[in-house]
Amino acid sequence: MPDPDIQFSIPTGQPMVIVSCSFPVSAHRVFAAMTDASLIPDWWGPSVLTNTVEVMDVRPGGKWRIIQREPNREEYAFHGYYHLVDPDRRLVYTFEYEGEPGHVILESITLETVDGGTLLTDQSVFQSQADRDGMVAADMESGARESMQRLYGILTREH
Amino acid sequence: MPDPDIQFSIPTGQPMVIVSCSFPVSAHRVFAAMTDASLIPDWWGPSVLTNTVEVMDVRPGGKWRIIQREPNREEYAFHGYYHLVDPDRRLVYTFEYEGEPGHVILESITLETVDGGTLLTDQSVFQSQADRDGMVAADMESGARESMQRLYGILTREH
Numbered sequence: 571m572p573d574p575d576i577q578f579s580i581p582t583g584q585p586m587v588i589v590s591c592s593f594p595v596s597a598h599r600v601f602a603a604m605t606d607a608s609l610i611p612d613w614w615g616p617s618v619l620t621n622t623v624e625v626m627d628v629r630p631g632g633k634w635r636i637i638q639r640e641p642n643r644e645e646y647a648f649h650g651y652y653h654l655v656d657p658d659r660r661l662v663y664t665f666e667y668e669g670e671p672g673h674v675i676l677e678s679i680t681l682e683t684v685d686g687g688t689l690l691t692d693q694s695v696f697q698s699q700a701d702r703d704g705m706v707a708a709d710m711e712s713g714a715r716e717s718m719q720r721l722y723g724i725l726t727r728e729h
Numbered sequence: 730m731p732d733p734d735i736q737f738s739i740p741t742g743q744p745m746v747i748v749s750c751s752f753p754v755s756a757h758r759v760f761a762a763m764t765d766a767s768l769i770p771d772w773w774g775p776s777v778l779t780n781t782v783e784v785m786d787v788r789p790g791g792k793w794r795i796i797q798r799e800p801n802r803e804e805y806a807f808h809g810y811y812h813l814v815d816p817d818r819r820l821v822y823t824f825e826y827e828g829e830p831g832h833v834i835l836e837s838i839t840l841e842t843v844d845g846g847t848l849l850t851d852q853s854v855f856q857s858q859a860d861r862d863g864m865v866a867a868d869m870e871s872g873a874r875e876s877m878q879r880l881y882g883i884l885t886r887e888h
Contacts, residue, residue: 584742584744585744631810650812651789651810651812653810653823654825654833662831664810664821664823664835666812666813672819672821674821674835674837676823676833676835693856695854697837697854
């Protein structure tokens with residue numbers, strides 16, 4: 571698998587995390603892959619976990635819910651609702667880990683056309699610094715890096 | 730009209746605004762009033778503006794959209810989607826002023842039972858400090874204070 575340039579930044583004093591990655595394909599292809607429920611099991615989160623997409627209704631007000639299972643069958647579920655769906659450009663949605671109910675994150679994924687491809691920037695805005703620090707302590711970085719790496723693999727695989 | 734104690738705070742270095750107000754009635758009554766579309770014209774925003782609720786579907790994934798009109802007929806529209814609806818306790822939803830498309834705010838309203846009534850705390854989390862500062866510059870404070878004052882009036886009016 572190729573080795574993409576993934577940046578994971580934790581702005582000091584801001585309840586945010588920003589992840590970015592460049593892909594050598596069009597924004598249309600990145601957006602299509604990210605919003606394809608059938609591909610989620612192949613890239614969303616760490617590969618050691620199995621993903622099941624219960625629902626992924628990519629339109630404003632639509633719900634998404636994904637269940638991740640450990641090899642030992644332990645489950646982690648996540649859900650949210652889409653606010654903005656701007657094809658090939660931007661996706662804004664809410665995100666809640668059901669193990670921490672009521673702690674909601676506002677996610678914004680922006681795609682920009684750059685030389686030779688597409689720059690994806692994923693901003694997570696938390697309701698507090700403590701929520702942000704909790705997610706970082708739960709090793710959000712390695713999960714995010716592995717997701718981007720796997721998505722990159724899907725998008726650069728020979729057809 | 731009575732004079733409630735309204736706090737409007739702008740945390741330094743955080744992309745947030747926090748508004749709080751105490752009401753001498755139960756959390757059930759505050760929640761019921763806030764989620765009653767027929768009351769929105771009576772308290773939401775400055776009284777000089779006329780509110781029309783196009784939709785207010787208070788359930789997770791439900792949409793809300795409110796149009797405010799100036800006396801000169803100029804219009805401002807706002808919309809969002811509910812993420813969390815926990816009756817009498819909490820409401821989390823997205824908020825977008827359609828005059829600034831793509832700038833989304835995550836709103837969280839929490840009701841706590843306190844001596845003699847209910848403390849409402851409304852946290853707005855912005856996607857950037859610039860977005861927060863822009864809303865503050867657009868006199869978010871007087872709009873928020875007037876909303877709380879008017880909601881207080883509705884809740885303390887003799888029946």
